[in-house]
Amino acid sequence: MSIQVSPSAIPNSDAVSLVSSLLDRDVYLTQLLNQVGVTEADGLAELRQQAANWVRHSTIPTTREEEWRFTDLSDLRGVEFRKAQPVNNVEKLNVTSLTDNRLVFVNGVYAPELSAVNLPDGILVGNLTGLTVAGDRIRKYLAQAEGALEVFTALNTAGLTDAAVVWVAKNVVVDTPIHLLFISVAGETATISQPRCLVVAETGSQVTLVEEFTNRQDAESAKEVYFTNTVTEIWVGENAAVNHTRVEREGAEAFHIGKTAVNQARYSRYTCNALSLGAKLSRHNLEILQTGEQTETTLNGLAMISGKQVADTHSAIALNYPYGKSEQLHKCIVGDRAHAIFNGKVFVPKPAQLTDAAQLNRNLLLSSKARVDTKPQLEITADNVKCAHGATVSQLEDDEIFYLQSRGIDESAARNLLINAFATEIINKVPVASLRDMLLNTVTSFKSLTND
Numbered sequence: 001m002s003i004q005v006s007p008s009a010i011p012n013s014d015a016v017s018l019v020s021s022l023l024d025r026d027v028y029l030t031q032l033l034n035q036v037g038v039t040e041a042d043g044l045a046e047l048r049q050q051a052a053n054w055v056r057h058s059t060i061p062t063t064r065e066e067e068w069r070f071t072d073l074s075d076l077r078g079v080e081f082r083k084a085q086p087v088n089n090v091e092k093l094n095v096t097s098l099t100d101n102r103l104v105f106v107n108g109v110y111a112p113e114l115s116a117v118n119l120p121d122g123i124l125v126g127n128l129t130g131l132t133v134a135g136d137r138i139r140k141y142l143a144q145a146e147g148a149l150e151v152f153t154a155l156n157t158a159g160l161t162d163a164a165v166v167w168v169a170k171n172v173v174v175d176t177p178i179h180l181l182f183i184s185v186a187g188e189t190a191t192i193s194q195p196r197c198l199v200v201a202e203t204g205s206q207v208t209l210v211e212e213f214t215n216r217q218d219a220e221s222a223k224e225v226y227f228t229n230t231v232t233e234i235w236v237g238e239n240a241a242v243n244h245t246r247v248e249r250e251g252a253e254a255f256h257i258g259k260t261a262v263n264q265a266r267y268s269r270y271t272c273n274a275l276s277l278g279a280k281l282s283r284h285n286l287e288i289l290q291t292g293e294q295t296e297t298t299l300n301g302l303a304m305i306s307g308k309q310v311a312d313t314h315s316a317i318a319l320n321y322p323y324g325k326s327e328q329l330h331k332c333i334v335g336d337r338a339h340a341i342f343n344g345k346v347f348v349p350k351p352a353q354l355t356d357a358a359q360l361n362r363n364l365l366l367s368s369k370a371r372v373d374t375k376p377q378l379e380i381t382a383d384n385v386k387c388a389h390g391a392t393v394s395q396l397e398d399d400e401i402f403y404l405q406s407r408g409i410d411e412s413a414a415r416n417l418l419i420n421a422f423a424t425e426i427i428n429k430v431p432v433a434s435l436r437d438m439l440l441n442t443v444t445s446f447k448s449l450t451n452d
Helices: 027-036 045-056 132-139 151-158 398-406 411-427 433-451
Strands: 101-106 123-127 164-168 178-183 191-193 196-201 206-214 226-236 241-249 255-264 269-276 281-290 296-305 310-318 325-334 339-348 356-365 371-380 386-395
Touching (some): 206 226, 226 241, 241 255, 269 310, 296 433, 310 325, 325 339, 411 433
Parallel strands (some): 281 310, 356 386
């Protein structure tokens, strides 16, 4: 008897033979691999080598590929990046702690001087190289998520030496949010760093995470050119719940490409609040794989960009089992000559009966030069489901501004009020009060920049 397995709905999941492929097809990609590649003989050596082999047979995506047709990586290819080096005197960095428990990585290197963890038993929080007692357990999950063959994911794995690890034991509820802070410190030379994060929430557990990518956030660092290539893998066990907030606040000349790969077991709940605020070019690949029935998935997204920024969000939700529920709301505020891209896929195959999936992308353009490309996408073969999707693109309405002016509010304040209301719907879903306040201040600063 033969069994046919359908191709995975998660992009870049199906193995392809490398025997007939050309080696080092992309000189630039090979140069990046030579910078980040690791040859140490340790427990991750085989994993790294497999990823490196795949990278050497791959190429940097171009706009001729459907998944990248609106996002041009030519500017990235025009920069010669060097591997980011450890930073001396990291304790001098200005670190804003959002919670009492945090792990800090600077240029991908764990910084114990800036980290603080005070959690009860049953919660394992630390860096991979410091958690040797749990090494075998961790390796069963590390780099095992679907989509590992995506070129930037494979590049990250090829240079993997350390990672942030959060492991919540069975039936443990973590009341305090955990802050994972990744800081990039470049200099006169353009650099590349590759943060990695692994989260495992065992059966019946609950945890709240804040994942933040940033630079030093000062005037000098705003001009630094660097590339952050990050991968986060989250495994949500049976009846477990993970509330995940991801904030990208990179420098104005930075490039940021990130992957979030989530596996949801039956009865599990996963929420992601993803906010893209910085970087010259940012791309977030968010991939959800349902591995059991009756899961709940909530995705909230907000991109606020201006100048000539590019912010790209690609999501894929594979609902493979019955009674699954997903809700996605992604918003973009686009000013000046900025360009926002959203592509959201929801796959509902025949076994996924009684699925309830809703997806909406709303976009607010603040100038005539601003641009958005949006493609909400449902692929349904099940016949007993409740699914809907949609997208809107609009500008600030003159009648709304006039109404506020008639109530004694000047035009500038009226515009600011409407923009704030548009963004607040997403920001209010962030579970950490200090982070919400910071994000609201960012909205205010963004509005001033856009209105000038």
